[in-house]
Amino acid sequence: MNPWIVRALQLLAGAAFPMALAPFFWWPVGLLSLAIFSLGQMTASSGRSAFGRAWWFGLGQFSTGISWIYVSMHDHGGTPAWLAVPMVGVFAAFLATFPAGWFALRYRLLAQTLSWLTIPVFWFLQEWFRSWFMTGFPWLFAGDAHLSSWLAGWAPVIGSYGISFILVLTVTSVIMAVRARQPVWLLPLLLWPAGLGLQQLEWTSAKGELKVAAVQGNIPQDEKWLRESISPTITAYYQQTAQHWDADLVLWPETAVTILLDQFQPYIDDIGIEAQQTNTTIVTGIPYRYPRGVPLAGEFHNSVVAFGNGEGIYHKQRLVPFGEYVPLEHWIRGLLPFFNLDMSSFLKGQPDQPLLKVGHHSDGQEQLYLIAPYICYEIAYPDLVSEMARQADMLVTVSNDAWFGDSLGPKQHMALAQMRALETGRWLLRATNTGITALVDHKGQLLARLPYEQRGTLTGVAQMREGQTPYMRWGLLPLYILSGLAIVLALLLKRRRLTATWVGH
Structure with a gap:
């Protein structure tokens, strides 16, 4: 397929992603969006293509999902529209580098070994990384779309991060079931009714x-x-x-x-x-x-x-950059009215x-x-x-x-x-x-x-x-353990395949 068609599909899928979240909660749209993303990663042929596909998806995801930042910049921050729009775009492009970097790393380390499992793992890792790096931006997580679906039962057990993992595992498993024509790949879908069962429990x-x-x-x-x-x-x-x-x-x-x-x-x-x-x-x-x-x-x-x-x-x-404190304050204060908002210099x-x-x-x-x-x-x-x-x-x-x-x-x-x-x-x-x-x-x-x-x-x-x-009680420990085991297993399988290929030659 033409590379630009692939990029356009990833961009459109990313742009549709926020429809799964509030106020729409059209979570099936989120599943379709994640399916297009996952299929793009499963067919990537290099770390560069994995990076590019994830970046285009992220650009669409954040451009639509954080478009509301424009209101604070333009309506209340005094930034003219001709500048506020590209500034939101630059921020979206920057955020898109987070999933892009993690999925490029996945390919470099593991190529397509156990892709059905490692793609959900690295989706979790990029959400986790984005939640704390440079004070963090824990917004637009896939799991946040499921306040009222069966998967809501998993929130008190593994949090919204865990729901995100289940969502991506759902779509990769379906893709593998279609490819292999083997229903056994659909077993992870049992996590959905399990979530319904968990909803009946009172944890507090x-x-x-x-x-x-x-x-x-x-x-x-x-x-x-x-x-x-x-x-x-x-x-x-x-x-x-x-x-x-x-x-x-x-x-x-x-x-x-x-x-x-x-x-x-x-x-x-x-x-x-x-x-x-x-x-x-x-x-x-x-x-x-x-x-x-x-x-x-x-x-x-x-x-x-x-x-x-x-x-x-x-x-x-946890302070909001540019809203409650200004990064690199000594260099950029005074450049734009947005950097001089009232009460934008708080201590943590x-x-x-x-x-x-x-x-x-x-x-x-x-x-x-x-x-x-x-x-x-x-x-x-x-x-x-x-x-x-x-x-x-x-x-x-x-x-x-x-x-x-x-x-x-x-x-x-x-x-x-x-x-x-x-x-x-x-x-x-x-x-x-x-x-x-x-x-x-x-x-x-x-x-x-x-x-x-x-x-x-x-x-x-x-x-x-x-x-x-x-x-x-446990936080992200179960997801850390699962992610570590999945990566180690994929590394071992990749090494075994490389060894078998080398011996065969």
């Missing part, structure tokens, strides 16, 4: 309830940081909160308050007294500044703080921070629950979420997705939060400035949400859960 158990409320302020992004908006914003959040003093937990979004924590302290003192009287804990996103007299004086964190009938402060650990929070504490008062008894908080992008990281969730009774996440308008971004972000709830067997409450504000149960199902770009408060009763899912 209930230990109590909290009455919760999540406030969606719907402050326009172009007004949010204006000085004259500070007082009206605080008033709006207080007024909405005051209607729900019967709640145990009231959650405000990321940077709901656009002044620093030390500047907001007088409000905390006043509102906190009222919250304590009603046994309510308020958790809000707010920037934190180190005070004078300490080594980090004047430096900032993107943070959440709990006050009222609870306590705690958390500093964000330390690991092992204490969880937030929320009190629950009932029948004269005070019960203390631990809440694991995640700020915006952090909810996309399976490892971070599962690690913090081990001691947590519930998850909360705050975000300001107004940067991306009514695009694919906020919908994908919400689905990632649902997958984290499913992986950890924990309920999750999410508050955003403009949407999507929602309550999710421990099965990853969306129980309630507020309309997009409307001011309102979501209320509900969240179940506290205890215990650990297999994924929380």
